[in-house]
Amino acid sequence: MSDIASLTISDMRAGLDSKQFSCSELVKASLDKADSSSGLNCFNLISAENALQEAVQIDALLAQGKTAPLLGIPVGIKDVICTKGVRTTASSKILENFIPPYDATVVRKLKTAGTVSIGKLNMDEFAMGSSNENSAFGPVKNPWNPEYVPGGSSGGSAAAVAAGICPITLGTDTGGSIRQPASFCGIVGLKPTYGRVSRYGVIAYASSLDQVGGFAHNVKDCALVTQAICGQDPNDATSANREVPDFTKVLGQSIKGLRVGLPKEYFVSAVDGEIDAALKKAISVLEGLGAIPVEISLPHTDAAVAVYYILAPAEASSNLARYDGIRYGHRAKGNYDLKTLYAKSRSEGFGREVQRRIMVGAYVLSTGYYDAYYLKAQKVRSLIAKDFQEAFAHKCDVIAAPTAPNAPFKIGAKISDPLQMYLNDIFTIPVNLAGLPGMSVPCGFTSSGLPIGLQLIGKPWDEETLFKTASAYESATDWHTKRPTTAR
Amino acid sequence: MISEDEVQKLANLARLELDPALTPIVTGHLNSIIGYVQRLDEVDTTGAEAMSHVHGSTNVLREDQMLEAGSVPDATPLGDPRVPPQPMLDTQALLQNAPDSSGTFIRVPLIVE
Numbered sequence: 001m002s003d004i005a006s007l008t009i010s011d012m013r014a015g016l017d018s019k020q021f022s023c024s025e026l027v028k029a030s031l032d033k034a035d036s037s038s039g040l041n042c043f044n045l046i047s048a049e050n051a052l053q054e055a056v057q058i059d060a061l062l063a064q065g066k067t068a069p070l071l072g073i074p075v076g077i078k079d080v081i082c083t084k085g086v087r088t089t090a091s092s093k094i095l096e097n098f099i100p101p102y103d104a105t106v107v108r109k110l111k112t113a114g115t116v117s118i119g120k121l122n123m124d125e126f127a128m129g130s131s132n133e134n135s136a137f138g139p140v141k142n143p144w145n146p147e148y149v150p151g152g153s154s155g156g157s158a159a160a161v162a163a164g165i166c167p168i169t170l171g172t173d174t175g176g177s178i179r180q181p182a183s184f185c186g187i188v189g190l191k192p193t194y195g196r197v198s199r200y201g202v203i204a205y206a207s208s209l210d211q212v213g214g215f216a217h218n219v220k221d222c223a224l225v226t227q228a229i230c231g232q233d234p235n236d237a238t239s240a241n242r243e244v245p246d247f248t249k250v251l252g253q254s255i256k257g258l259r260v261g262l263p264k265e266y267f268v269s270a271v272d273g274e275i276d277a278a279l280k281k282a283i284s285v286l287e288g289l290g291a292i293p294v295e296i297s298l299p300h301t302d303a304a305v306a307v308y309y310i311l312a313p314a315e316a317s318s319n320l321a322r323y324d325g326i327r328y329g330h331r332a333k334g335n336y337d338l339k340t341l342y343a344k345s346r347s348e349g350f351g352r353e354v355q356r357r358i359m360v361g362a363y364v365l366s367t368g369y370y371d372a373y374y375l376k377a378q379k380v381r382s383l384i385a386k387d388f389q390e391a392f393a394h395k396c397d398v399i400a401a402p403t404a405p406n407a408p409f410k411i412g413a414k415i416s417d418p419l420q421m422y423l424n425d426i427f428t429i430p431v432n433l434a435g436l437p438g439m440s441v442p443c444g445f446t447s448s449g450l451p452i453g454l455q456l457i458g459k460p461w462d463e464e465t466l467f468k469t470a471s472a473y474e475s476a477t478d479w480h481t482k483r484p485t486t487a488r
Numbered sequence: 489m490i491s492e493d494e495v496q497k498l499a500n501l502a503r504l505e506l507d508p509a510l511t512p513i514v515t516g517h518l519n520s521i522i523g524y525v526q527r528l529d530e531v532d533t534t535g536a537e538a539m540s541h542v543h544g545s546t547n548v549l550r551e552d553q554m555l556e557a558g559s560v561p562d563a564t565p566l567g568d569p570r571v572p573p574q575p576m577l578d579t580q581a582l583l584q585n586a587p588d589s590s591g592t593f594i595r596v597p598l599i600v601e
Contacts, residue, residue, distance in 0.1 A: 054565075057565060058565055061565060061566065066566065068566060071565065071566065084560070084562070097585070098585055099584060099585060101577050101578070101581040101582060101584075101585075102560050102577070103560070103563060107563075108563045108569065109569045111563035111564070111565065112563050112564065112565065112566065112567045112568065112569040113565075113566075113569070114565040114566055194542045194543065195542075195543055195545075208540060208541055208542070237545070237547070237548035238541075238545060240543065300531065302527075303527065303528055303531050305524075306524060306525040306526075306527050306528050307528065309521060309524070309525055310525050310528075317502060321503075324503070325587060326587075326594065326596055327585070327586060327594055328585035328586060328587070329585075329587070330587070331587035331588065335597070336597060337597060338596070338597050338599055339503070341597055342503040343500075343503045343504060343505040344505055346502075346503055346504055346505075347504050347505040347506070350504070355502075355504055356514070356517055356518070356521075358502050358504065359495070359498050359499060359502055359504065359514070359518060360518060360521055360522070361502075362498055362501055362502040363490070363498055363518070363522065364525075366498075366501070373525065373528075375538055376528050376529075376531075376533065377525075377528060378538035378539050378540060379533035379536040379537065379538050379539070380528055380531050380533060380536070381539045382536050382537050382538070382539035383531070383533065383536050385539060385542065418517050418520070418521065419520050419521060419524055422521075422524075434542065435542025435543065460542075460543070
């Protein structure tokens, strides 16, 4: 019973239900692991006292013989998701003292499922970044090699699972912020279809793209956390009125005859050689399981990053206008007139990347440029969505692709060149623009021992095919069982 | 190309105070981003609809209602996952996050002489 925090949910469930260990012991193990892994900087806040109190409550339920898939499971929450009474900062100085008066719907759902939150996870400020280096609380380090980035923006969420601190965490994904860090940390991460999960209580970055999803060691655990958070919410008008299927039902099903689309635009020279090789191997594994690879074309792929870096900053500049130092958040000290107070509070509170995106957003929305940039990008967005619709209508049931064009890079390597950083998301961004579900599953390692991810992209509302495909792939490989040595 | 003057103007519009020493760097970054996104000029969008939302949702409206002030009941393990109708949040709970307050008010700089 040395390292129970790093177990999968199935093993934790068995241990809790058979009284091999209590929820209090499990939560304590999780907190201890968070403490011994503090060098990774995964957490912005650890709520030990709350967690241990909640564990006592859960132990009382377990003693009555109660059980549920997630009852007593320790979780971590990305710090962009509001938690009642527990500081929520979005990794920004502007919210460094913000204590939400209510829980986000996803937090409420996880609590009622019986999970115990051990803390708030570090991230890129306001979810803007691909390396978790844009945080007022410092960078998160990759558990596979602490000199490397864990990916972003949900870097803390991915690193905490990979390091074996807790088996599931929540993240958000606006342009790849769940899938890319899942890939970089060698774990499973799923961004559900836009509208599948409530955004109520999630601090907004780009509202037409943001979606909450889960990280886990394996596909089944990912299905369990996804199950717990999905569903319509009257508090979020963009959450969809759609039945949520039982995702665990499809696990283990055959993928014989499944048509796997391989977009030719995603298998190009810009992709690192080791990644390309790992992907090709993964595809032959799927083929060995009876799937049929088919080449497809998504002709507007090359435009996706440009569309994203117009639309997301535009939405961000509007969403972040609320941080003015008046009602909540950081206020500059001194006797200033109102306009100066706004500018000083915002400049002191926002980090450089956030300020950069606000300015790009203000630029593309300004008079004289609106049609050339914003309207044009909205039109290209519909062409990108149509590319996927065509592929799914005529050619394939699911799409397989690299999650990222390159392996994790060293901390500091791309921070001074924003555009190079943005291009990291070239294969994840189109999925958000089209509102599709996307998943990353571990599919190998580089020669220097850094993880590589296989991205699976599905039709709208068809998370089931992603889980089915990923679970078949997982049953034929052992990548998901590998753990970083630093975490042992 | 965006000039340093335009960048200063943009910062002002976005209510950001840009350190003059940093203006050349910020201008360089903005020009590289704007330069990159201009590749969209080459995409033929004839007949393409502007897409602002993926599922073409429309506004969801409801009747306004008056609710008593109070706080949302805490979630309990194995309890009802549905979020109850939101009561009006308690003023004191909200003021707890205000940078400067007095009584039941948020204190702000003098706006009108």
